[in-house]
Amino acid sequence: MSRRKKGYYRARELARERIERLFLLAEEEHLRRPERSDRYVSIARRMGMRMRVRIPRRLKRRVCKGCRCYLSPGRTRVRLRDGVVTVTCAECGEVMRYPYR
Amino acid sequence: MKYYECNLHTLPDGSDSPSRMALAAKKLGYSGIIISNHSPAGVAFRLDAAELVRGIEVAIGAEIVATDQRGLHARAASLRDRADFLAVHGGDERINRAACEDPNVDMLAHPHGGRTGIGVAAAKAAKDNQVAICLDLGPMISLRGGSRVRWMEMVRRDLDLIDKFDLSLMISTSPRSHLDLRSPRDLVALASLLGVERERALKALALPGSIVELNRRRWASVGVEVL
Amino acid sequence: MMITPENLVRHELIGLPIEVVEGRNPSQVGISGRVVDETRNTFLIETRSGDKRVPKSTNSFLFTLSQGLKVKAVGSVLVSQPENRINKKMRRSRWKL
Numbered sequence: 001m002s003r004r005k006k007g008y009y010r011a012r013e014l015a016r017e018r019i020e021r022l023f024l025l026a027e028e029e030h031l032r033r034p035e036r037s038d039r040y041v042s043i044a045r046r047m048g049m050r051m052r053v054r055i056p057r058r059l060k061r062r063v064c065k066g067c068r069c070y071l072s073p074g075r076t077r078v079r080l081r082d083g084v085v086t087v088t089c090a091e092c093g094e095v096m097r098y099p100y101r
Numbered sequence: 102m103k104y105y106e107c108n109l110h111t112l113p114d115g116s117d118s119p120s121r122m123a124l125a126a127k128k129l130g131y132s133g134i135i136i137s138n139h140s141p142a143g144v145a146f147r148l149d150a151a152e153l154v155r156g157i158e159v160a161i162g163a164e165i166v167a168t169d170q171r172g173l174h175a176r177a178a179s180l181r182d183r184a185d186f187l188a189v190h191g192g193d194e195r196i197n198r199a200a201c202e203d204p205n206v207d208m209l210a211h212p213h214g215g216r217t218g219i220g221v222a223a224a225k226a227a228k229d230n231q232v233a234i235c236l237d238l239g240p241m242i243s244l245r246g247g248s249r250v251r252w253m254e255m256v257r258r259d260l261d262l263i264d265k266f267d268l269s270l271m272i273s274t275s276p277r278s279h280l281d282l283r284s285p286r287d288l289v290a291l292a293s294l295l296g297v298e299r300e301r302a303l304k305a306l307a308l309p310g311s312i313v314e315l316n317r318r319r320w321a322s323v324g325v326e327v328l
Numbered sequence: 329m330m331i332t333p334e335n336l337v338r339h340e341l342i343g344l345p346i347e348v349v350e351g352r353n354p355s356q357v358g359i360s361g362r363v364v365d366e367t368r369n370t371f372l373i374e375t376r377s378g379d380k381r382v383p384k385s386t387n388s389f390l391f392t393l394s395q396g397l398k399v400k401a402v403g404s405v406l407v408s409q410p411e412n413r414i415n416k417k418m419r420r421s422r423w424k425l
Contacts, residue, residue, distance in 0.1 A: 018340040321333030
């Protein structure tokens with residue numbers, strides 16, 4: 001990887017922080033306005049893409065891979081079986097499987 | 102109306118102390134003066150006495166004399182935080198343009214030094230960076246005859262440019278002693294001889310005050326202040 | 329990195345307490361609440377009397393940071409999509425627009 005100017009790294013650091021903050025807000029707002037949570041998630045994703053910043057794994061799993069909506073207890077079905085967590089989105093029916101130890 | 106004299110030189114650059122200048126300016130009707138000496142270290146001379154003069158505001162500025170562009174930008178950046186007002190000693194064409202391209206600079210003083218005035222490129226840059234141009238009436242008072250005529254021609258051309266690009270204008274006499282000061286009314290009258298309307302001249306006299314006030318606030322970045 | 333006055337223009341403004349302190353539309357001056365959404369040109373502010381959408385370019389805003397600091401910002405500096413704002417370079421000095 002080539003060495004970039006200092007401002008470049010600082011901007012990415014800011015991006016990471018903003019993404020964390022947006023997810024936090026999405027969690028808070030979800031009770032009252034679920035559509036806002038979706039919007040925050042979309043901003044976070046777009047920022048991650050633009051700044052080439054990876055969204056942390058634990059945050060990535062709170063978003064449906066199909067419809068990109070914020071997953072919360074109201075919209076999600078979580079089941080554990082045979083070492084695999086199965087998350088089903090209630091909005092679009094997408095099924096996501098993640099292994100765990 | 103508040104009137105400000107924006108390019109005073111006191112000891113050691115001039116020949117009078119800040120307090121003497123302040124007293125004289127107050128008598129003439131100024132609301133404030135900006136002391137812009139060529140080196141910031143020299144201003145501290147008897148500044149406390151100037152502070153005691155009531156009824157007139159004394160602001161500390163600096164007039165940067167530079168020989169090359171990089172030096173100019175470096176000095177402007179380092180002095181920006183300490184001075185209420187930053188002016189650049191104009192005259193050389195390259196320095197004029199460099200000053201206009203630096204957003205840290207508040208004002209370009211006497212740009213029509215030798216033969217050249219402000220160029221079109223410099224005027225455009227000044228508009229972008231909001232650098233004001235100071236009309237120095239000192240030569241009008243001290244020059245005579247042919248040289249004054251030539252000076253007036255150059256100034257008229259510069260004023261046209263300022264008009265065309267809608268730049269901010271400021272008026273001063275660059276006084277070096279309290280005897281060089283002229284009252285605001287005189288300055289307005291002198292400026293009208295060069296084609297500056299009364300209203301514009303009055304606005305030009307009040308402008309340094311608003312700039313100093315803006316500079317005194319705490320700024321974190323463009324347009325962002327901390328309260 | 330906390331939100332600092334220097335950071336403000338590039339940081340996430342959604343969720344911050346905000347107040348419109350100056351503006352061309354007198355009926356908008358005085359709106360205060362939290363920022364809930366942001367578009368390129370507007371803020372959506374949730375106030376006690378409902379959600380209000382105010383334009384950025386014609387107003388000045390006062391934000392309250394977490395340490396209690398109050399920062400006033402001219403709206404026109406904040407005009408941009410929220411995801412783009414992080415990249416904005418601040419080249420001018422201070423109050424110059």
